[in-house]
Amino acid sequence: MHHANHYYGHSHVLARYCGLDPAEVHEIRGYLQHGWNIGDGMAPDHEFTPGIPLFVWSEPTRRRAWSLGRRPVHVIGAPWAYLLAMDPITDTGPREGTIYYPFHGWEGQHVVGDHDGLIEEIRATEDGPVTVCLYWQEYRSPRLRRRYERAGFRVVCHGYRGGWYRDLDPRFLARQLAEQRRHRRVASNRLCSAIFYGILAGCEPAVYGDPMRLEGERSSFGGQTRVERQWAALHGPRIDPEVARPIAVAELGADRLLSPAELRHLFHWPDPGARVSTPEGVAR
Incomplete structure (x- = not known):
C-alpha cells in the first residue's frame, strides 16, 4: 500500500x-x-x-x-x-579492509558535519584499505566524493532506494551484501541498519567518529544520546563480534x-x- x-x-x-x-x-x-x-x-x-x-x-x-x-x-x-x-555465506575466502558508512541525509534533510575530521579519524583507525559507501544523495556531490577519494578511499554507492514507485531497485540489498562480504570490518559514525547488516554478514563492527546531524534534527525517542547509552556495547573502534552478533540478531x-x-x-x-x-x- x-x-x-x-x-x-x-x-x-x-x-x-x-x-x-x-x-x-x-x-x-x-x-x-x-x-x-x-x-x-x-x-x-x-x-x-x-x-x-x-x-x-x-x-x-x-x-x-x-x-x-x-x-x-x-x-x-x-x-x-x-x-x-x-x-547464506558459502565462500570462506579472505576478507580485506573496512567498508565505512558515513551518516547520511535524505531527500528532505541534508547532513551537517565535519567530513574532513571524519576522514582523518578513519585514516588513523583503520589498518587496511577502506571503502566508503555514500548514500545516493551524497554520492551525487562530486565535491564530497572527491574529498573521500583524495584520502585514498574507494568510494561506492549501493544505489538509489526508490520512491513513489519510481527508480525501484530490486538488487539494492544484493549489492550491499556482496560489498560487505568483501570486507573484514563494517563501520559508521552512527549505529544504523548497515552496521547490523554487516554483523549478520560476518563483518567485525565499529561505530566511531563525529556522529554528525541532520539539518533541523529532532531527538525523537531519546535521540543519539539514548542510542549511545542503550547500545553502548556497539560503540567504539573495536567491538567484540561475539557480543555484537546476538544484539544484531535481536534487532533485525x-x-x-x-x-x-x-x-x-x-x-x-x-x-x-x-x-x-x-x-x-x-x-x-
Whole structure:
C-alpha cells in the first residue's frame, strides 16, 4: 500500500522468499519497516491509516509500537535476514579492509558535519584499505566524493532506494551484501541498519567518529544520546563480534523469520502453487 514498502528492494526480497517474481512490484497490505530505528519502526514523516497493520523487524520494536497505540503490529524480521537465509555465506575466502558508512541525509534533510575530521579519524583507525559507501544523495556531490577519494578511499554507492514507485531497485540489498562480504570490518559514525547488516554478514563492527546531524534534527525517542547509552556495547573502534552478533540478531529479528506461507497470508499475496519453486534452502 505505501510506496516506502519498496525502498531498497525490500518487497522484492520478500517476494522472492515467498516464491513470487522478485522483478515485479507486489503490494503489501500494510506498512513495512524500512530501516532500523529506536521508535516504532516507522519513518516519522509517514501518515498512517488507523487499523492498517505494521510489519516490524523485531519484538522490541513491536513493544514500542504497541506502547504508542499502534494496532495491529506484526513481527516478521528484516528483509536483510531473509536475504541471508536465501543466500547464506558459502565462500570462506579472505576478507580485506573496512567498508565505512558515513551518516547520511535524505531527500528532505541534508547532513551537517565535519567530513574532513571524519576522514582523518578513519585514516588513523583503520589498518587496511577502506571503502566508503555514500548514500545516493551524497554520492551525487562530486565535491564530497572527491574529498573521500583524495584520502585514498574507494568510494561506492549501493544505489538509489526508490520512491513513489519510481527508480525501484530490486538488487539494492544484493549489492550491499556482496560489498560487505568483501570486507573484514563494517563501520559508521552512527549505529544504523548497515552496521547490523554487516554483523549478520560476518563483518567485525565499529561505530566511531563525529556522529554528525541532520539539518533541523529532532531527538525523537531519546535521540543519539539514548542510542549511545542503550547500545553502548556497539560503540567504539573495536567491538567484540561475539557480543555484537546476538544484539544484531535481536534487532533485525533474524530469529523471528516467518515461513513463505505465513508471509503470503499476512501480505495478502497469492500462493504461487506448483508453478513456482520454493527458494533454495527455504521450507514451504
